[in-house]
Amino acid sequence: MVGEWTQTTLEEVADKNGFGLVDGPFGSNLPASCYSEEGVPVIRGSNLTLGMGRFRADEFVFVSEATAKRLERSLCRPLDIVFTKKGTLGQTGLVPERGKYDLYVLSSNQMKLTVDRRLADPLFVYYFVSSPQSTAKIIRDSEATGVPKTNVTYLRDFPILLPPLPEQRSIAHILGSLDDKIELNRRMNETLEAMARALFKSWFVDFDPVRAKAEGRDPGLPKHIINLFPDSFEDSELGEIPKGWTVGTLGDVADHPRRGVQPNEMEATTPYIALEHMPRRCIALSEWDAADGLESNKFKFKKGEILFGKLRPYFHKVGIAPVDGICSTDIVVVTPRAQEWFGFVLGHVSSDAFVGHTNAGSTGTKMPRTSWGEMARYVVVIPPEDVAKAFTCQIRPSVEHIIMSIRESRTLTVLRDTLLPKLISGQLRVKDAERFMERAV
Known part of the structure; x- marks a missing residue:
């Protein structure tokens, strides 16, 4: 089977219509003074991960559209692959296909690869360059004096083993489906946490149920919970607090x-x-x-x-x-x-x-x-203990779901990490991997 695969380089699979494999701008072309609170997001090392985290779409800094246009050579788009050039080597990121933004700018310490999709599948290439073997090679081959660094010339010559394009897509689909489920769990946990935070703020910071009762409004809670809250406030060293509640410490x-x-x-x-x-x-x-x-x-x-x-x-x-x-x-x-x-x-x-x-x-x-x-x-x-107990009962299912999702994602991560080196090296056929997943998931 491996005989059908081709040994090539990242330069060979890079898009030739433009800036297919380039590094970020010189630092003097993108100083911190260019950053703004909105505009085109800048991809930095904090947006990349070691391993298969794909992309961290948060903690962005931004530049104006005019600055982005000036830095055309260093623009990134969906499904581009980003590498760290200096610092935490081996970090990679796959620009999301359905993310919040459709245009990004590379920071000075990053490099990017735009894959020619007639030759290779971007997700397959991402998994190949993010594998433990590739990460270890990048670190091993780096300039270790001072801050670890590599360069775009090294990246151009980086070897990659490619199966036929349909098989690349099948391998990417298998690994991607596992990562999609892991990401779904992460987003669900994020939502559950946000809901728990909002409820905590409502009950214990803004005192919404007490205010609603004091104003004769429906607090929008079950009756047995509404009855736990007072309908008035009293003065304290912190200002007004619900009647019967006390000021203390954690x-x-x-x-x-x-x-x-x-x-x-x-x-x-x-x-x-x-x-x-x-x-x-x-x-x-x-x-x-x-x-x-x-x-x-x-x-x-x-x-x-x-x-x-x-x-x-x-x-x-x-x-x-x-x-x-x-x-x-x-x-x-x-x-x-x-x-x-x-x-x-x-x-x-x-x-x-x-x-x-x-x-x-x-x-x-x-x-x-x-x-x-x-x-x-x-x-x-x-608050009184019965109010605290009611809140714990309200959020306990969310906490248990978060823990369950974490454990499921750990299992999926182990499965992905087991399959990845065997699939991208040709040691395991796609059909065998699919049968393995059916038994394991």
């Missing part, structure tokens, strides 16, 4: 269990979460490694507990542990003092206001850190 309803573990007590396969595994502004923690090889003390955590990144807290790394495991000592494990308070604690600890509090109280300049002591002092308006 430490009144939450705790930090310090369950230390030494290296000789760790099992090699135990899930390990470090700060680099925690996404920003997302409670769904979907990445972790194994404890094998760890040489310093860590903390234990249990499934469902809240993890808060205390190093540079402004990065807003907060999430729910999807498994039992151990974590870096730069992560604070937070638990409610009683499970009825889980949703209330999660809502506060993952809020912008709480992150701002921990950042303001951090110590250290280059590497600021917060502490559980600072976190516990955060002032909150505390």
Whole structure:
């Protein structure tokens, strides 16, 4: 079967009608002073991933349309493949076909490939260059002095093994369908989290049910929940709060269990979460490694507990542990003092206001850190326990669905990573891969 495949280079599969394989503009042509709050998005290293994350379509900076036109050579469009030229080598990205934008500009430290679709399938090429083998080769061949870097000349000569175009599309479809499901899970988790945040804000920040009752309006909640809320406010040191509620601190309803573990007590396969595994502004923690090889003390955590990144807290790394495991000592494990308070604690600890509090109280300049002591002092308006319990009951199904989706996506990721090297090398036929997927999924 491999005899039907062709050994070629990225330059050979690049589109010849324009700028098919180029790097970003010189830094002097795209200084930070060119950035604006809207316009044409700039693709930077933060939009790329190591592995098959495809593309992170957030945290963009923008340039004006006039600047983008001036940088025509460095424009990107859907299904272009982007590579890092300097910094975290091996990062790649596939510009989304149905994304929010249809035009982008490369930053100075990136390169892009526009595939000639008469010769190759862009998604197949993306999977090939994003595979562990290709990533390792890029890193191995890079200039290692100072900041790691490569260049577009190297990329032009980068080897790629191509099957016939129909088979490329079939392979891309198999791998792409797995990634599509992973992405669907991610988006669903994002939606569920947004709904939980909105409900928390309504109940415990804006006090909407109380205001509605005070004004004689229907709060739009089931009667048994409406009855839990008062219909008036009273004065406090924080201003008006619902009648019967009190002012306290996070430490009144939450705790930090310090369950230390030494290296000789760790099992090699135990899930390990470090700060680099925690996404920003997302409670769904979907990445972790194994404890094998760890040489310093860590903390234990249990499934469902809240993890808060205390190093540079402004990065807003907060999430729910999807498994039992151990974590870096730069992560604070937070638990409610009683499970009825889980949703209330999660809502506060993952809020912008709480992150701002921990950042303001951090110590250290280059590497600021917060502490559980600072976190516990955060002032909150505390409702009666039955209100906290009702909120936890409201969001618990969403939290359980998020954890279930994470575990499903982990299984799909393992399947994709198993199939990918065999498919792109010709070791596994498409029909065999399809049968394997039917049994595994």
